Amino acid sequence: MPQETVTRHRIPMSQEELDAALKRHEMYMAGRPGGQRALLSYRDLSRLDLRGRNLTDADLTAADLSDCKCAGTIFNGAALFGANLAKADLRGAKMIRVDLRGASLRAADLTGADLFDADLRDGTIAQRTRGGDLKTVIIDSAASDLVGAKMVNTNLSQAKLSGSIAQHTDFSDALMRNCKLVRADLRNAVMNGVNLEGADLNGADLRGASLKNAILTGADMSMAETAGADMTGLMTDRIAGKSITTLEETIEMLIHKHELFVSSDGAEGKPLDVSDYDLRKTHGWIGAKLTMLKANRAILVGMDLEGAGLQAVQFEGADLRSARLVRTDLRGANLRGARLNFADLRDCNLSALQLGKDRWLPSRLDQAEMRHADLRGANIRRASFRGADLSTANLAGAPNDGADFTDATLDDTIGFVHPPK
Numbered sequence: 001m002p003q004e005t006v007t008r009h010r011i012p013m014s015q016e017e018l019d020a021a022l023k024r025h026e027m028y029m030a031g032r033p034g035g036q037r038a039l040l041s042y043r044d045l046s047r048l049d050l051r052g053r054n055l056t057d058a059d060l061t062a063a064d065l066s067d068c069k070c071a072g073t074i075f076n077g078a079a080l081f082g083a084n085l086a087k088a089d090l091r092g093a094k095m096i097r098v099d100l101r102g103a104s105l106r107a108a109d110l111t112g113a114d115l116f117d118a119d120l121r122d123g124t125i126a127q128r129t130r131g132g133d134l135k136t137v138i139i140d141s142a143a144s145d146l147v148g149a150k151m152v153n154t155n156l157s158q159a160k161l162s163g164s165i166a167q168h169t170d171f172s173d174a175l176m177r178n179c180k181l182v183r184a185d186l187r188n189a190v191m192n193g194v195n196l197e198g199a200d201l202n203g204a205d206l207r208g209a210s211l212k213n214a215i216l217t218g219a220d221m222s223m224a225e226t227a228g229a230d231m232t233g234l235m236t237d238r239i240a241g242k243s244i245t246t247l248e249e250t251i252e253m254l255i256h257k258h259e260l261f262v263s264s265d266g267a268e269g270k271p272l273d274v275s276d277y278d279l280r281k282t283h284g285w286i287g288a289k290l291t292m293l294k295a296n297r298a299i300l301v302g303m304d305l306e307g308a309g310l311q312a313v314q315f316e317g318a319d320l321r322s323a324r325l326v327r328t329d330l331r332g333a334n335l336r337g338a339r340l341n342f343a344d345l346r347d348c349n350l351s352a353l354q355l356g357k358d359r360w361l362p363s364r365l366d367q368a369e370m371r372h373a374d375l376r377g378a379n380i381r382r383a384s385f386r387g388a389d390l391s392t393a394n395l396a397g398a399p400n401d402g403a404d405f406t407d408a409t410l411d412d413t414i415g416f417v418h419p420p421k
Contacts, residue, residue, distance in 0.1 A: 010044040010064050018045060022053050029056060041079075107148040112392060112412070114155045120146070122163040153372055153392055162200075173341065173371055193341060193371075195322060197302065215301060215321065217280075235319075240299045241278040251282040259289045262309075274298055275314075311353055312361060332361035339369045345378050352382040376415075390416075 013021075021038050028035030041061035049069045055078055062082040074094040081099050086106040093113045100120045145165035154174045162182040170190045178198040188208040198218040205225045213233040244251055251274075260269030273294040280301055289309040297317040304324040312332040322342045332353030352360040363383040370385075373393045380395075382402040389409045396415030403419045410416055 010042050010062070012044040013040070013048070015048050018048055018050070022050070022055070025058060026054050029054060046084075105146045105149045107150075108146075109150045110154050111150055111152045112154065113151070115159050116155050117158045118156070118160070120159060120161045120164050175342065195342065197322075217302070235299075235301060239278045240280075240319075241297070242276050244277060244279065244282060247274075247277075251279070252284045255284045255288050255290070258293065262289050262291045279303065330363060333363045335363065335365045335368050337367045338365070340365075340373050341369050341371045343370070343373045345373055345375045347377040348375075349379045350383045351379045 018040075021036075021040065024034065024036040025038035026035075027033075028037050038055060038058035038060075040063050041059050042063065043060075044064045045068060046064045047067045048065075050065075050073045051069050052072045054074045056074055057077045058075070059079045060075075060083050061079050063080070064084045065088050066084050066086040068085070068088045070093055071089050071091045072093065073090070075098050076094050076096045077098065078095075079099050080103050082102045083100070084104045085100075085108050086104050088105075088108045090108055090110045090113050093110065095113055095115045095118055097117045098115065098119070100115075100118055102122060103120070105120075145167075146161075146169045147165055147167050149166070149169045151174055152170055152172045154171070156171075156179050157175050157177040158179065159176070160180045161184050162180045163184065164181075165185045166189055167185055167187045168189065169186070171194050172190055173193045174191075174195070176194055176196045176199055179196065179200070181199060181201045181204050183203040183205075184201070185205050186209050187205050189206070190210050191214055192210055192212045193214060194211070195215045196219050197215055199216070200220045201224050202220050203223040204221075206229045207225050208228045209226075210230045211234055212230055213235070214231075215235045217235060217237050219236075247254065249257075254272050254274075257269040258272035261271050262269075271292065271294070272290070275294050275296040275298060277295075278299040279295070280299055280303060282303075285303060285305045285308055287307040288305075290313065291309055291311045292313065293310065294314040295318055296314050297319075298315070299319045300323050301319050302322045303320075305328055306324055306326045307328060308325075309329045310333055311329055313330065313334070315333060315335045315338050317337045318335070319339045320343050321339050322344075323340070324344045325348050326344055326346050328345075328348045330348055330350045332355075333350065350363040350365070352362040355361055360382065363380075365388050366384055366386040368385070368388045370393050371389055371391045373390070375398050376394050376396050378395075378398045380398050380400045380403050383400075384404045385408045386404055387407045388405075390405075390413055391409050392412045392414070393416075394414040395417075398415070400417070400419040405419070
């Protein structure tokens with residue numbers, strides 16, 4: 001027997017009323033007297049301004065936020081079940097663990113938004129009658145989908161999108177680690193450079209989607225439809241370069257011999273050259289002393305090299321996406337054309353390496369891909385970034401005296417200050 005339905009319309013709200021409610025909510029969040037949690041369910045907030053406001057844990061169930069200005073707004077833990085966010089400006093919004101089940105994000109702009117552990121599954125609003133029966137609630141503009149949404153550089157790690165409709169959605173460079181996309185409709189979606197490590201795409205429809213240079217290591221693609229999908233440069237669990245099984249010794253032993261070569265100034269051990277090898281399943285790199293290592297075009301996606309000594313290393317054309325390079329010594333490194341998107345380079349040293357009294361070897365990152373790289377606190381003095389793509393990279397607290405950013409892409413970078421002349 002089909003469930004009975006009831007129509008419920010949204011109640012309009014003015015900007016002045018909304019501002020007053022938001023002020024009380026912020027007082028409530030701060031634990032101040034007179035504060036009150038924002039209860040904005042079934043309210044029509046379309047085209048209103050919420051930029052930069054704090055709506056943590058607010059109730060916006062079935063609210064209409066279409067065409068709203070929400071850039072930088074904090075919605076962490078908020079209830080947006082069945083809400084209409086069509087064409088909303090949600091750039092840089094914080095939406096951690098937000099409930100977006102059954103919500104519409106059609107044509108919304110979520111560039112750089114954080115939706116970690118958010119719930120975007122399909123959902124239907126129901127209410128119980130006095131007699132105890134459930135009735136499906138029909139509201140205006142009740143579509144629930146992500147069709148045409150812009151989710152470039154969006155953090156969707158651990159988000160739940162199972163059963164969602166995301167046709168033609170732009171997920172370029174999004175972080176979607178361990179994302180649930182079971183039976184999701186992703187036809188013709190743009191997923192270039194997306195990180196889908198450990199994602200569940202069982203039964204997903206990816207027909208016509210673009211997955212160029214996407215990372216799908218550990219992902220479940222069983223029963224997924226991929227006809228017509230562009231998978232150029234796709235990174236999976238399959239070996240992407242030379243296999244380490246062809247090396248004459250274990251990688252651990254070769255690292256040890258290279259360290260011995262470095263510490264003895266070449267008198268013992270031997271230098272290591274792992275150019276073109278897929279090193280993702282190797283160990284022993286953390287804190288290793290690997291001055292002048294050769295690893296051109298090597299695959300190091302997601303690897304941990306924290307604290308390693310990598311002075312004058314040869315990483316030209318290497319794939320270091322999502323690699324952990326915290327506190328590494330990369331003075332004089334050659335990273336021309338390397339891929340460092342989402343790499344963690346906090347507090348690393350990319351300054352020039354002194355070779356003599358008046359001789360310096362600058363670090364070269366020319367034409368490197370460094371979109372969304374974390375360079376907070378990194379020393380990038382005298383480094384060359386000619387033609388590099390540093391879009392949305394975080395350069396806060398990174399001294400860059402003498403660095404060369406000629407023709408570099410610096411769109412939406414955080415904390416970047418032009419180097420002093």
